Amino acid sequence: MRHKRHQQNIAMPGMCGTCPVRRLALFQPLSEEEVAATQGYRVDTRVVEPGGAVFRQGDSSAEVYTLFDGWAFLSQRTADGGRQILEFLLPGDFFGLQPGRFGDARIHSAHAITPVSLCVFTYSGLMEMFKEHIDLGMRLTWMTARDEAIAHEHLVSLGRRSARERIAHLLLELFHRARSRRQDPEPGSTIDFPLTQEHVADACGLTKIHVSRILSALREDNLLVWRAKELTIPNPARLAAVANYSHDLAASRPIL
Amino acid sequence: MRHKRHQQNIAMPGMCGTCPVRRLALFQPLSEEEVAATQGYRVDTRVVEPGGAVFRQGDSSAEVYTLFDGWAFLSQRTADGGRQILEFLLPGDFFGLQPGRFGDARIHSAHAITPVSLCVFTYSGLMEMFKEHIDLGMRLTWMTARDEAIAHEHLVSLGRRSARERIAHLLLELFHRARSRRQDPEPGSTIDFPLTQEHVADACGLTKIHVSRILSALREDNLLVWRAKELTIPNPARLAAVANYSHDLAASRPIL
DNA sequence: CGCGCCGTTGAGCCCGTTCAAAAAGTGTGG
DNA sequence: CCACACTTTTTGAACGGGCTCAACGGCGCG
Numbered sequence: 001m002r003h004k005r006h007q008q009n010i011a012m013p014g015m016c017g018t019c020p021v022r023r024l025a026l027f028q029p030l031s032e033e034e035v036a037a038t039q040g041y042r043v044d045t046r047v048v049e050p051g052g053a054v055f056r057q058g059d060s061s062a063e064v065y066t067l068f069d070g071w072a073f074l075s076q077r078t079a080d081g082g083r084q085i086l087e088f089l090l091p092g093d094f095f096g097l098q099p100g101r102f103g104d105a106r107i108h109s110a111h112a113i114t115p116v117s118l119c120v121f122t123y124s125g126l127m128e129m130f131k132e133h134i135d136l137g138m139r140l141t142w143m144t145a146r147d148e149a150i151a152h153e154h155l156v157s158l159g160r161r162s163a164r165e166r167i168a169h170l171l172l173e174l175f176h177r178a179r180s181r182r183q184d185p186e187p188g189s190t191i192d193f194p195l196t197q198e199h200v201a202d203a204c205g206l207t208k209i210h211v212s213r214i215l216s217a218l219r220e221d222n223l224l225v226w227r228a229k230e231l232t233i234p235n236p237a238r239l240a241a242v243a244n245y246s247h248d249l250a251a252s253r254p255i256l
Numbered sequence: 257m258r259h260k261r262h263q264q265n266i267a268m269p270g271m272c273g274t275c276p277v278r279r280l281a282l283f284q285p286l287s288e289e290e291v292a293a294t295q296g297y298r299v300d301t302r303v304v305e306p307g308g309a310v311f312r313q314g315d316s317s318a319e320v321y322t323l324f325d326g327w328a329f330l331s332q333r334t335a336d337g338g339r340q341i342l343e344f345l346l347p348g349d350f351f352g353l354q355p356g357r358f359g360d361a362r363i364h365s366a367h368a369i370t371p372v373s374l375c376v377f378t379y380s381g382l383m384e385m386f387k388e389h390i391d392l393g394m395r396l397t398w399m400t401a402r403d404e405a406i407a408h409e410h411l412v413s414l415g416r417r418s419a420r421e422r423i424a425h426l427l428l429e430l431f432h433r434a435r436s437r438r439q440d441p442e443p444g445s446t447i448d449f450p451l452t453q454e455h456v457a458d459a460c461g462l463t464k465i466h467v468s469r470i471l472s473a474l475r476e477d478n479l480l481v482w483r484a485k486e487l488t489i490p491n492p493a494r495l496a497a498v499a500n501y502s503h504d505l506a507a508s509r510p511i512l
Numbered sequence: 513c514g515c516g517c518c519g520t521t522g523a524g525c526c527c528g529t530t531c532a533a534a535a536a537g538t539g540t541g542g
Numbered sequence: 543c544c545a546c547a548c549t550t551t552t553t554g555a556a557c558g559g560g561c562t563c564a565a566c567g568g569c570g571c572g
Contacts, residue, residue: 099402137393144400146355151407158414159461160338205415
């Protein structure tokens, strides 16, 4: 089996009460006792190997998820075989909620990039938690609004920015999101970055060939180093200027 | 003053208890008595003339809105003077919620296309309603998730579809959304459609010149008629085939 | 060592852009 | 009801960013 080594490295969820990603996650506003209670609603934990699907377009939607460890993404396929990546998922991100009724066909797919571990909740369990903990509802609304704002930012990129700007923008966004997850506020400018150039292409609405060319140019200008699944941005401000990077949604704090 | 005639035609909000757009709106799940109570939280009603702003990028965010009558849109400007339209707003649509804290700078602008009338709520009033009516919280979450799904659909368009497909897709989406708002289920295939071609261009990430050319081609193929602020789609299924129109999010019903 | 996956490089083409100008609507004032 | 100004749409011609097709190089893994 491929990637065996990675699978052994992956962190697995333990007790909700001591969850290391909680400060990023849906359950952030709950007290210690409350969060312990959510464990009763967690119906499962799960591991998905690289390239595997958490769910696929057309599947029945009965569950929602918190990503515990690893990288994943939401995507949609077009009739002619193309793929659009809608959103990258990092540890602490909540996903799987969609409009419509429980059990409706999923409108997107969710795939793992690295080996991924998940906490699984049922739709109905989420609803019950909602009723008991109003703060959770607000937090969920806030997180959804934040995801919508990120989607809007991507819309601006795809609609009105050049390939160079789009790529710079995406890399910066992921750079900041990945760094905001780290406990240590140590400012090293390198992050783990397991994407392929094709992922970047499918997120930016470009061809992987063109992405390769632009990346060479950005490297040429000493704006970034990307080797061996690690990304270094020596001078984020300079790359931000290239990208017209405006709001940093990664840094936005909850309404509560 | 311009547009005087239109301003006299616009519908103004009355009592929440008898609100005609409620079945579409945030307050749909509430009982008659409950909805009457929301009136206490409605701090204002307001009219914005065509081209005017409800709010602008950078303004302080203290209010949220329900669009009562007219058409509006959310947009963001780029450094080089470009504009990306993120979302068109129709009667019953709720908008103005954004991640971050109350009073943070708005990350988008909201502009009126036709004369528009609004119901205005404060952020804090919304929170209080939340605490008292849990169904409202779920409804708000659902509406936000729906908007995110529409944004994702647009991402697929801008990233992976041709100009012809994008335009067909947008017109169909708006056609269905506008029709789903009408009380009468009469199936006439014509809707009021107050956009300019430039609005379409800025939503699709295209030039207004190119939009004009593509529209001529679509008209040539008898796929649509668009004159005098009215849009007719004689055979929606045929246009849907051109657009690769998949999910109809306009038709999706709430989770409650 | 050999196979697959991923990234790079080159040449030519096409969709959508830019720049320019004219035509068709639309609201205003006489 | 017509004349005027302004906005919106249409048309033409030339350019260019990103695409397609194709071949090659590098690296990890069996």
